[in-house]
Amino acid sequence: MFPAxxxxxxxxxxxxxxxxxxxxxxxxxxxxxxxxxIPLLKLRxxxxxxxxxxxxIPGMNTIKRDNGQVSIGALARHVDIERSKxxxxxxxxxxxxxxxxxxxxxxNRGTLVGSVCHADPAGDWGSVVLALGGEIVAMSQxxxxxxxxxxxxxxxFTTALNPDEVATEVRIPTARGHTGGAYLKLERRVxxxxxxxxxxxxxxxxxxxxxxxxxxxxxGPQNLKATEAERHLNGKEPTDEVIAQAARLxxxxxxxxxxxxGSAAYKKDVVRVFVQRGLKTALARAKEARA
Amino acid sequence: xxxxxxxxxxERAGDVEPRVLLVDYLxxxxxxxxxxxxxxxxxCGACTVLVDGEPVKSCTILAVQAVGRNIxxxxxxxxxxxxxxxxxxxHEEHGLQCGFCxxxxxxxxxxxxxxxxxxxxxxxxxxxxxxxxRCTGYMNIVKAIQHAASARAAAAAEKPGVPVTAGAxxxxx
Numbered sequence: 001m002f003p004a005x006x007x008x009x010x011x012x013x014x015x016x017x018x019x020x021x022x023x024x025x026x027x028x029x030x031x032x033x034x035x036x037x038i039p040l041l042k043l044r045x046x047x048x049x050x051x052x053x054x055x056x057i058p059g060m061n062t063i064k065r066d067n068g069q070v071s072i073g074a075l076a077r078h079v080d081i082e083r084s085k086x087x088x089x090x091x092x093x094x095x096x097x098x099x100x101x102x103x104x105x106x107x108n109r110g111t112l113v114g115s116v117c118h119a120d121p122a123g124d125w126g127s128v129v130l131a132l133g134g135e136i137v138a139m140s141q142x143x144x145x146x147x148x149x150x151x152x153x154x155x156x157f158t159t160a161l162n163p164d165e166v167a168t169e170v171r172i173p174t175a176r177g178h179t180g181g182a183y184l185k186l187e188r189r190v191x192x193x194x195x196x197x198x199x200x201x202x203x204x205x206x207x208x209x210x211x212x213x214x215x216x217x218x219x220g221p222q223n224l225k226a227t228e229a230e231r232h233l234n235g236k237e238p239t240d241e242v243i244a245q246a247a248r249l250x251x252x253x254x255x256x257x258x259x260x261x262g263s264a265a266y267k268k269d270v271v272r273v274f275v276q277r278g279l280k281t282a283l284a285r286a287k288e289a290r291a
Numbered sequence: 292x293x294x295x296x297x298x299x300x301x302e303r304a305g306d307v308e309p310r311v312l313l314v315d316y317l318x319x320x321x322x323x324x325x326x327x328x329x330x331x332x333x334x335c336g337a338c339t340v341l342v343d344g345e346p347v348k349s350c351t352i353l354a355v356q357a358v359g360r361n362i363x364x365x366x367x368x369x370x371x372x373x374x375x376x377x378x379x380x381x382h383e384e385h386g387l388q389c390g391f392c393x394x395x396x397x398x399x400x401x402x403x404x405x406x407x408x409x410x411x412x413x414x415x416x417x418x419x420x421x422x423x424x425r426c427t428g429y430m431n432i433v434k435a436i437q438h439a440a441s442a443r444a445a446a447a448a449e450k451p452g453v454p455v456t457a458g459a460x461x462x463x464x
Contacts, residue, residue, distance in 0.1 A: 001331045008292065008309030008355055038351045039333050041310070051309065053356060079345075103421025105336055105399075108345045109352065190420040191334060 003041035010053040017054055017166055018141050024050050026163035031055070032074055035102070035110035036118040054166065065090055069135075069171040074114070078107035090174040092285075093181030093201060097128045100183060103191040116152070117167050119159045119222065122193040126153055126223030127215030128183060131199035134172045138165040146171075153222040178204040180285025182278040185217070186270055188261065194218040195261040196270040198250070200278035202238070204286045209233045212246070214275060219254035219267055226250035229275065238283050247276035296357050298323070299367030307354050314338045316354035317364060325365035325394050329423070336422030339395030340364050346399045348421075365394035368401065376439040376446070377401045386435030388426035395422045400436040408447075409440055 011017040021028055029048035031037050032055060040046040054060070054074060061075035063084050070090040072081070081087055082098035101107055101115075101124055115125045116136065129136075129149040136152050138145045138161055145165070152160050161167060185197035197217035203210045212233035214226040229249035236242050256267035295304045298321060305320050317323045317340070329337030331350050338349040341363035368375040377397045380386060387393040396419060403410055403418040410418070415436050416429075424432060 002312055002315065003310040005308060005310055008353070010355070010358075034353070034356065035333070035351060038312075038353070042312075042331070055356065103336070104418060105339060105346050105348050105421040106333065106351075108342075108347050 001042045003038070004044055004047045006041075006048055007050045008053065009050065010056045012056050012058070014054075014057055014060075014139065014166065014168065017052055017057065018139060018164070020050065020052050021164045021166065022141050024052075028052050028163070030117070030166055032111040032114035033077060033109040034114075035106045036115065036120065060168065063087060065174060068174055068176075070174050072112050072170045072172065074166070074168050075111055076113070078102070078110050078112065078115075079104070081112060082107065091132060091172050091181075092175070093132070093183055093199065093282075094128060094172070096181075097124055097183035097199065100124055100185045100187070100194075100197070106191070113167050113170055116170060117159060117161060119153055119155075119157050120193075121156050121220060121222050122218040123223065124183070124185065124194065124197055124199075124217055127197060127199040127217040129170060129172070130215035130223055130225045131181065131201040131213035132172045133201075133211075133213055134170050136161075136167050137169045137171065138162070139168045140165040150225055156221050158222075175289070176203070178286045178289050180282040180287075180289060181213075182281040182285070184274040184278050186274070193261075196256070196267050196274060198271060198274040198278050200275060200282045202233070202279065202282040202286050204238075204283075207237050209236055209238050212279075214246075214250050214278075216250065216254055216271060218261075219256040219271055221255070224253055226253045226275070228253065233279075238279065243276055243279045243283075246279060247272045250275040292355055294354055294358050296359060297361045299362070299364060305354075309353060309355050311354045312350055313340070313352045313354045313357050313362075314349035316357075317349065317362070323364050323366050327391055327394060329391065334423070335392075336395045336399070337392055339398050339422060341398050341402055344402060344405060346395075346402050346421075363398065363401075365397060368397060375401065376442040377404070377436070379442060380435040380438035381432075384431050384435040384438050386428070386432045388424075388428050392422055392424045392426075396424070396432050396435075400432075400439060403436065404440055404443060408443060410436070412437070 027049040031053045060073040062073045078101045087094045134149045136147045181201040186195040194217045199215040201213035212230045216224040229246040232246045251272035254271045256264045327337040329335035333351040340349045377400045
């Protein structure tokens, strides 16, 4: 099995990549690690005229803290996140999520930013970035746009990126004070897509929730943000009743489909159970975290 | 496109279409057929090779992406007639039945031991979790990697200061 023929360019500067995208528009496809794109090319679901491989552009594989945010460069791989000392303090939930991505071989090549741009509704990072209130930085020859994750996902495999743009980084607010998170995933075996997964994030102010974030994987046309559930938590003391109600509200948002991984009703209930468990774990972690 | 890469310690040059996968380049152009094609859909790990010491699926990387990199295939593990510790481990512990997954399993094991010379059983199982054994012979595969870890440790104790590699040219990290 191999892809339909395409032209291939591996620019060594971002400017060069942006010029190619300007010239070729939506006939071009950007590739970082290729762990989502190459399978699509092989199945010929995707037949771009040009593949722009950005992996040889220097300086884009960094994970660094800057001004209350941590920036994850377009070439930072899942394995880099899994082992990142910076993220272990600034966004520890990401290390937990990274271990659930595909398998160790894929994690050695695939990138977070590439995965977010691929926008598979069953992708894990979209939910994590939604829960953490992240942003996506998009560059084109026209300049830079910073898009909130909540505005980025538009549907299955569809994002707010324009054809002439490269997503150069994802920015995540760094954990402050009593913050905790959890990523829970149900999968049939290592490397399978999620049956259901949820990302949960909590920041406490005293004994009340200052900020809650909940992202849902594989239960809708895109990664979903459980806004009503977040709203229900914000400003309240996270008692068992409040958490149980937030979990029900999150399950209400889910629109799973029946498939080989389970029935829609089953998946909806897994969302409820996972959000409830995730919130309890996140709460315990937030209480332990140093203020 | 012209491509050059270091394969098992030798510089190799070729001319391929951009759409050629690394596994096909290795097997068809370089006649290194030790790297197997299993599922061809990024699910099984039979095609595992090391790129700069790290295991990746060669069915899910283009040959052009490997330009300038150091590639290790199963053919690169032995030094002449001397098997590497990971190969000895698979031999001694019966770490293979049909052998189809074995090249990938050995390369993952070799790479793991470069990074973590004394892995726990959990760490070994974690490392091979992207590689499927269709004979389901995982217990002996784990024992084989443990055997290699012990052999490396014993060799290192015998000759302090001499690095013992598991055959992963390019090293772990």
